Amino acid sequence: MRKIDLTSFNVATSETxxxxxxxxxxxxxxxxxPLSRADLAxxxxxxxxxxxxxxxxxxxxxxVTEGAFGHLPRGRKPRFLHLNVERTGIIGINVRPTRTxxxxxxxxxxxxxxxxxxxASKSEDFIKDLIQRVEALIKAHPQMFFEGIGVSxxxxxxxxxxxxxFAANLGWNDVDFKTPLETATGLAVEIENAxxxxxxAEIWFERRGEGVRDxxxxxxxxxxxxxxxxxxxxxxxxxxxxxxxGHISIIENGELxxxxxxxxxxxxxxxxxxxxxxxxxxxTTRGNGNSNRQSPTFDDILRLAEQGDIKAAQAxxxxxxxxxxxxxxxxxxxxxxxxVIIGEVTQAWKRIYPIIKRVIAERSPxxxxxxxxxxxxxxxxxxLRGSVALILQKHFGAPAFA
Amino acid sequence: MRKIDLTSFNVATSETxxxxxxxxxxxxxxxxxPLSRADLAxxxxxxxxxxxxxxxxxxxxxxVTEGAFGHLPRGRKPRFLHLNVERTGIIGINVRPTRTxxxxxxxxxxxxxxxxxxxASKSEDFIKDLIQRVEALIKAHPQMFFEGIGVSxxxxxxxxxxxxxFAANLGWNDVDFKTPLETATGLAVEIENAxxxxxxAEIWFERRGEGVRDxxxxxxxxxxxxxxxxxxxxxxxxxxxxxxxGHISIIENGELxxxxxxxxxxxxxxxxxxxxxxxxxxxTTRGNGNSNRQSPTFDDILRLAEQGDIKAAQAxxxxxxxxxxxxxxxxxxxxxxxxVIIGEVTQAWKRIYPIIKRVIAERSPxxxxxxxxxxxxxxxxxxLRGSVALILQKHFGAPAFA
DNA sequence: AGATATTATTCGCATCCCGAACAAAATAAA
DNA sequence: TTTATTTTGTTCGGGATGCGAATAATATCT
Numbered sequence: 001m002r003k004i005d006l007t008s009f010n011v012a013t014s015e016t017x018x019x020x021x022x023x024x025x026x027x028x029x030x031x032x033x034p035l036s037r038a039d040l041a042x043x044x045x046x047x048x049x050x051x052x053x054x055x056x057x058x059x060x061x062x063x064v065t066e067g068a069f070g071h072l073p074r075g076r077k078p079r080f081l082h083l084n085v086e087r088t089g090i091i092g093i094n095v096r097p098t099r100t101x102x103x104x105x106x107x108x109x110x111x112x113x114x115x116x117x118x119x120a121s122k123s124e125d126f127i128k129d130l131i132q133r134v135e136a137l138i139k140a141h142p143q144m145f146f147e148g149i150g151v152s153x154x155x156x157x158x159x160x161x162x163x164x165x166f167a168a169n170l171g172w173n174d175v176d177f178k179t180p181l182e183t184a185t186g187l188a189v190e191i192e193n194a195x196x197x198x199x200x201a202e203i204w205f206e207r208r209g210e211g212v213r214d215x216x217x218x219x220x221x222x223x224x225x226x227x228x229x230x231x232x233x234x235x236x237x238x239x240x241x242x243x244x245x246g247h248i249s250i251i252e253n254g255e256l257x258x259x260x261x262x263x264x265x266x267x268x269x270x271x272x273x274x275x276x277x278x279x280x281x282x283x284t285t286r287g288n289g290n291s292n293r294q295s296p297t298f299d300d301i302l303r304l305a306e307q308g309d310i311k312a313a314q315a316x317x318x319x320x321x322x323x324x325x326x327x328x329x330x331x332x333x334x335x336x337x338x339x340v341i342i343g344e345v346t347q348a349w350k351r352i353y354p355i356i357k358r359v360i361a362e363r364s365p366x367x368x369x370x371x372x373x374x375x376x377x378x379x380x381x382x383x384l385r386g387s388v389a390l391i392l393q394k395h396f397g398a399p400a401f402a
Numbered sequence: 403m404r405k406i407d408l409t410s411f412n413v414a415t416s417e418t419x420x421x422x423x424x425x426x427x428x429x430x431x432x433x434x435x436p437l438s439r440a441d442l443a444x445x446x447x448x449x450x451x452x453x454x455x456x457x458x459x460x461x462x463x464x465x466v467t468e469g470a471f472g473h474l475p476r477g478r479k480p481r482f483l484h485l486n487v488e489r490t491g492i493i494g495i496n497v498r499p500t501r502t503x504x505x506x507x508x509x510x511x512x513x514x515x516x517x518x519x520x521x522a523s524k525s526e527d528f529i530k531d532l533i534q535r536v537e538a539l540i541k542a543h544p545q546m547f548f549e550g551i552g553v554s555x556x557x558x559x560x561x562x563x564x565x566x567x568f569a570a571n572l573g574w575n576d577v578d579f580k581t582p583l584e585t586a587t588g589l590a591v592e593i594e595n596a597x598x599x600x601x602x603a604e605i606w607f608e609r610r611g612e613g614v615r616d617x618x619x620x621x622x623x624x625x626x627x628x629x630x631x632x633x634x635x636x637x638x639x640x641x642x643x644x645x646x647x648g649h650i651s652i653i654e655n656g657e658l659x660x661x662x663x664x665x666x667x668x669x670x671x672x673x674x675x676x677x678x679x680x681x682x683x684x685x686t687t688r689g690n691g692n693s694n695r696q697s698p699t700f701d702d703i704l705r706l707a708e709q710g711d712i713k714a715a716q717a718x719x720x721x722x723x724x725x726x727x728x729x730x731x732x733x734x735x736x737x738x739x740x741x742v743i744i745g746e747v748t749q750a751w752k753r754i755y756p757i758i759k760r761v762i763a764e765r766s767p768x769x770x771x772x773x774x775x776x777x778x779x780x781x782x783x784x785x786l787r788g789s790v791a792l793i794l795q796k797h798f799g800a801p802a803f804a
Numbered sequence: 805a806g807a808t809a810t811t812a813t814t815c816g817c818a819t820c821c822c823g824a825a826c827a828a829a830a831t832a833a834a
Numbered sequence: 835t836t837t838a839t840t841t842t843g844t845t846c847g848g849g850a851t852g853c854g855a856a857t858a859a860t861a862t863c864t
Binding site (some may be wrong): 013014015016017019021046049050053072073074075076077254 | 818819820821822823824828829830831832
Binding site (some may be wrong): 011012013014016017018020021024044046076166212214230231233235236237238239240243244245247248249250252259260261262285314324328329332333334335336337349362363364365366367370371377400 | 413414415416418419420422423427446447559567615628632633634637638639640641642643644645646647648649651652653654661662663664727730731734735736737738739764765766767768769772773774
């Protein structure tokens with residue numbers, strides 16, 4: 001939609017103004033509901049007459065419903081408008097290496113039902129499973145009108161083919177989810193990288209009304225992913241693979257990464273890095289590299305650090321230090337208003353944030369940065385919300401012209 | 403203009419469609435001239451009737467002129483349209499630490515006159531000089547209508563105040579060019595960082611019609627600057643200081659930079675770095691760190707390398723290696739269609755490009771990058787053209803809505 | 805001279821926003 | 835209780851815009 005080459009223009013027609021204003025009105029209702037037609041006119045600057053026409057149309061199309069009457073000291077009572085959460089639903093899918101979640105959300109991005117199942121190891125099996133679950137979900141809600149399916153995947157999506165590429169943690173390569181899902185359900189399917197989806201979810205749900213147009217989401221798990229919103233739009237790059245800051249060298253001639261490069265950021269600042277930090281410390285102090293102990297999980301390390309385990313705490317501190325190094329890179333290079341950190345490590349925010357802050361300050365002393373580093377609310381299920389935002393933005397977001 | 407907060411909306415009015423289509427038509431004429439009204443209709447998809455109305459308006463406003471008649475095997479001869487290069491002028495200013503250039507350009511971005519003068523060391527003196535030169539330029543062309551003044555500066559510009567901040571190489575801090583220039587001339591003044599201006603110039607003049615919407619310009623002189631175009635727009639970040647990739651550490655605990663950070667990219671890949679490389683080699687081989695020889699300039703090193711001097715060649719090779727390291731970062735993180743290199747070093751392109759290419763390939767072996775690394779044409783005066791593009795984009799570029 | 809092809813303009817129509825007038829509804833004041 | 839005031843929401847005429855068909859204006863080929 002935003003792709004514009006000089007052969008296919010997005011010229012404006014007589015309906016263009018309505019299209020734009022309709023999106024503005026719909027987005028205002030979404031972010032400020034409940035509110036009256038008069039409120040909309042004041043907020044948008046459009047005439048009340050215009051607002052009436054647009055809202056009536058939205059009500060007819062069942063995007064919006066009229067609710068209770070408001071109360072004012074004088075004058076006619078305003079009729080409040082809401083998004084229609086009864087009728088319109090969006091299916092959000094979050095694919096992760098071990099488990100996949102399928103959920104039904106309303107227009108407010110609230111989840112009505114949600115279920116998860118193990119991610120099959122072969123992509124063909126997985127697609128079969130997925131279609132079955134989605135079809136069951138649709139059948140279970142016959143009264144609902146489904147607006148589309150958003151999918152968040154732990155890998156990169158080719159901009160043209162919409163096929164999944166580089167899904168290192170899944171072990172799949174060049175897989176097409178979109179076509180089979182679309183043919184099976186008849187719904188529009190949008191696929192996006194998980195970090196991009198998180199970034200979208202942040203400006204869409206969390207920071208609504210803050211006017212944030214530059215934001216970076218950093219997902220930290222086995223690896224590190226970054227999703228960048230610049231000027232209010234996802235930075236996808238020429239082929240859709242922008243944002244692989246996790247695979248930028250922060251240590252010259254460092255360890256070899258599975259991406260083939262050396263010294264990648266995610267080698268030093270991911271959950272796996274903390275585990276290696278911890279195991280390195282544990283084995284050296286015990287002088288026994290061959291112990292048969294099970295590797296600790298990252299959750300173990302978080303728990304141990306919380307309980308006062310020094311080695312675990314040091315492992316986290318080291319991870320935080322390197323997180324700071326990479327975040328300094330993003331702060332200096334992208335200068336977003338906000339960087340949102342997504343991952344289990346945010347449970348130890350009190351421990352890691354001062355370290356991150358110090359490292360960033362050390363590395364950009366003259367550039368008095370405006371970037372705020374904040375943890376994502378774990379309860380918000382950022383990846384899943386992002387997959388919902390993928391569909392919402394098609395109707396609520398601003399269109400592009402050239 | 404693109405700043406959109408939720409209190410001041412860009413709602414669409416009845417004139418919005420015309421505004422959009424007018425920009426499309428004007429940009430088509432700019433990039434494809436000469437062409438007829440019928441050509442415009444075919445290219446844009448608008449009706450010929452609509453094109454007639456728009457072009458007539460553009461002719462009346464003197465943006466466009468009607469030129470010669472075309473020739474066709476059959477049918478009525480088309481009347482060619484051109485940008486009006488006679489009447490409308492743009493003043494471009496390129497501020498550099500040693501010299502400043504003031505130029506008058508036509509709507510095609512071709513320079514009609516151009517003069518340069520030494521940059522005064524005190525900012526107040528400089529502004530006085532500048533205003534005098536600009537006023538003389540305006541007086542010398544009384545028949546011309548001036549559309550605005552674009553200024554490219556070697557530093558960062560605060561997004562809100564439009565004041566110059568961080569101009570390390572100028573030694574100025576927090577200077578306001580815009581207000582005095584605007585009050586003196588009565589023209590609209592746009593200020594932008596030099597690397598950003600170069601990036602703008604590239605998509606505006608050089609890559610026109612290629613449909614490139616993601617591009618990075620890297621300016622290499624005493625330091626390194628980066629200007630990023632993402633989704634067709636300048637990446638400015640929350641406060642306008644995005645793009646300082648020159649000050650990202652590529653060597654952990656490296657040398658101290660004047661920015662206060664350690665191991666910054668520009669310490670290893672700028673012209674100054676090559677000079678240090680050369681001098682380090684020269685002194686160690688001669689075993690004399692105290693020789694009173696004058697430091698060579700970067701141009702000297704380029705010349706020496708060209709003449710077969712091994713130490714100079716090695717200094718350039720080292721510079722190229724580190725250039726590659728930083729460009730790999732941009733390739734992986736931003737994934738633009740094109741990275742344009744601006745600077746004297748492009749004179750040694752044959753030497754440095756293979757090194758750059760190898761380093762990038764080594765650092766992103768699995769991400770088969772689509773990014774092309776190209777040298778800017780030195781003759782094109784990228785900074786100056788960028789300052790012109792700053793003004794042009796206000797009339798030709800796509801508007802933003804939300 | 806007539807047919808054909810191509811460019812450019814004209815005109816009626818539909819869409820859309822604006823703004824003023826109006827209708828509806830609720831409270832305050834007389 | 836009646837009237838004035840205030841606020842919400844609708845209606846209607848006017849102006850701007852793009853569309854598409856018809857028409858005018860050229861130019862070449864047959």
